[in-house]
Amino acid sequence: MGLCTICQVAVLIPRSLHDALGALDGHPGALVLAGGTDLMVEVNEGHRRIEPDLTVVAVDRVPELRTWTLDRAAGTLRIGAGVSYAELEDEPLAELLPALAQAARTVGSPQIRNAATIGGNLATCSPAGDGLPVLSALGATVELASAAGTRTLPVDEFMLGVKRTALQPGELLTAVTVPLLQGWQGYAKVGVRNAMVIAIAGACVAVDGPSRSVRLALGSVAPTVVRAAEAEAYAAANVAWSGDPVDPAVATEFGRLAAEASRPIDDHRATAAYRRHAVEVLSRRLLTRAFA
Amino acid sequence: MSETYRLHVNGVDHEVADGWLGESLLYVLRERLGLYGSKGACEQGECGSCSVLVDGELVCACLVLAAGAVGRPIVTIEGIGAGGELTDVQRAFVDTGAVQCGFCTPGLIMATHRLLDRDPDPADIDIREALSGNICRCTGYGRIVEAVQRVAVARRGGAR
Numbered sequence: 001m002g003l004c005t006i007c008q009v010a011v012l013i014p015r016s017l018h019d020a021l022g023a024l025d026g027h028p029g030a031l032v033l034a035g036g037t038d039l040m041v042e043v044n045e046g047h048r049r050i051e052p053d054l055t056v057v058a059v060d061r062v063p064e065l066r067t068w069t070l071d072r073a074a075g076t077l078r079i080g081a082g083v084s085y086a087e088l089e090d091e092p093l094a095e096l097l098p099a100l101a102q103a104a105r106t107v108g109s110p111q112i113r114n115a116a117t118i119g120g121n122l123a124t125c126s127p128a129g130d131g132l133p134v135l136s137a138l139g140a141t142v143e144l145a146s147a148a149g150t151r152t153l154p155v156d157e158f159m160l161g162v163k164r165t166a167l168q169p170g171e172l173l174t175a176v177t178v179p180l181l182q183g184w185q186g187y188a189k190v191g192v193r194n195a196m197v198i199a200i201a202g203a204c205v206a207v208d209g210p211s212r213s214v215r216l217a218l219g220s221v222a223p224t225v226v227r228a229a230e231a232e233a234y235a236a237a238n239v240a241w242s243g244d245p246v247d248p249a250v251a252t253e254f255g256r257l258a259a260e261a262s263r264p265i266d267d268h269r270a271t272a273a274y275r276r277h278a279v280e281v282l283s284r285r286l287l288t289r290a291f292a
Numbered sequence: 293m294s295e296t297y298r299l300h301v302n303g304v305d306h307e308v309a310d311g312w313l314g315e316s317l318l319y320v321l322r323e324r325l326g327l328y329g330s331k332g333a334c335e336q337g338e339c340g341s342c343s344v345l346v347d348g349e350l351v352c353a354c355l356v357l358a359a360g361a362v363g364r365p366i367v368t369i370e371g372i373g374a375g376g377e378l379t380d381v382q383r384a385f386v387d388t389g390a391v392q393c394g395f396c397t398p399g400l401i402m403a404t405h406r407l408l409d410r411d412p413d414p415a416d417i418d419i420r421e422a423l424s425g426n427i428c429r430c431t432g433y434g435r436i437v438e439a440v441q442r443v444a445v446a447r448r449g450g451a452r
Contacts (some may be wrong), residue, residue: 009313011359033357037337041315044335056313060359086349098388105357110403113347115356195424196338286310 010055017064017130020057022110023145027055028169033060034082035115037108038124061260065119065174068093074146078177081119085131086110086117097178099185099204103130104182105191110197119173122158125165127224128199132159133217134187135176136147137204143175159224177262188256189219190278200270201278203258205286212241216254216283221262223277231257231283240292246291255284301325308358314359318342318353320367321446329369329398340426343399344368350406352425360371369398372405380407380446384439392430400426404440413444 012030014020024030033056042048059065065082077096079088085104087093094101107113107121107130121131122142132155132212140155144167157178158166165174185206191197202219216228231254238250252272264275296309299320306325316335321327321344331341335354341352353368373379378386381404393396400423407414407418407422414422419440420433428436 009359011357012311013360013362033360034358036357037352037356038355040316041336044316046353056357056360058357060360108337109340110406110422111340111350111352111425112355115351195421250300 008148010053011058012055013061013188015063017062017174020059020062020065020074021147023055024170025174026168027057030057032057032059032123032172034117034120034123035204036128037112037116038120039049040163046072048130060173070096075179075180076177078175079118080175081122081173082117083119085113085116085118088131089113096180097138097185098136098207099134099187100178102130103134103187103189103204104203106130106191106194106197106199112196118176120148122155122176123161123165123167123173125161125163125224127162127222128202128220129187129225130187130199130202132218132220132225133202133204134185134206135178136227137219138178138181139204140176140178140213140251141266142173144171145174146171148279152177156225156227161223164224181206181208183209186286187283188286190282198269201264201275201282202287203279203282204289205283207290209241212236214239215259216286216289218258218279221279223263224250225271226261226264228258228261228283231261235287239287244291245247246287248288251284251287254287255280255282258283297359299325299361299366300341301327303365304366305452307412311358313357313359315326315358316354317344317346317356317358320358321353327370328369331395333436337425338427341396343402343426345402346351346370346407348431350403364449367402369401372401379397379410381439384442384446385436388435388439388442390431390435390439392428394429396426396428399438400428404443407440408444408447414440414443418427423450 012023065080067080071076071153085107088103088104121129135155135198141152142158187204189199189202199220206215216231259276259280264272265270299306333341337352337355344353347364365444
């Protein structure tokens, strides 16, 4: 029966993490559906072939994935993979992770942010994912669970390339744990308008006063997020940790090193040269704001 | 695997039979349940014409897997008013001339209801941000923003 019996799909809706992991254990090739804002676009446009007997595991009603936990003693915030961008852009999370809130606010539209999740952003691993440079700069760790157990990975080791991650069949991204740094942090992005725009270039600067470190992660200028290690080391050695504004020449050099760390391509959204210029300007501005 | 499932739309349970389980909620609303108010244009969450409420949250129906929405209350433009009456938001859109071709209007009405339920006194920038996911190619948005402001003022008892 049905219009398309040959490509019939099974949709499983687990109501607990245990059941979700059980579903993935039984169907290791299943598609995991969270907010749907990436997956359904691919399905609607026919870019993702729906094979016969495919199983979809819809994880949006797994309560364990929708919670977050603040651990003041450890100085970390553990965010369930199913927490939406709408939650990240609002208090109380916005105050804890301002750069992630800024990135969240630039994602799609209110409709998209109500559905889209931080876990989905990570698991899709688009080069332009707005949350990803922030998580990289903050030194976040992802939690990957399966019926066999749970492992953790630094987010920089989780993101392998264009839409490629370290997720194994049967594994579910369950949470991301973010250290709460002590210092300024911000995300900036270039796109064609303020809403509904995929980043042409994005950058996150995060400062940690106690360790005197400056982190810089770049988005949309390489197959996946790039940490600009030289720019970071240069900034840490050359900013005034006493609280004085950064020397404009230092900010300029920081931007130049950021551009040097990027590996952009030409595509329909922008040229490589434009992207390189954009990350240079964004990085320079972010450092200037960080040490104003 | 079940080929029939139920969706709870506008307070009524609807049986969806003979569907392919990969269908979007927008497709099911329009093509299987005959609810043509939600419009389909971009099918990628860019235009907002298919905005509906699922569990009270404003989302694009084109990006919701229909079979994944089983058991969640869904409200479409057909269910936003009571007894076939226009809501205050719909009336304000008519009164201000915020409707031209009308294609984007159902989505904008849904987004406006969601905004005003959450924030009864939105600033201009809040209105524009709340409606930033709804594209209108006719009006230039001026009268749409005016319609939203008019409802906000009226709901506060007319005080500016």
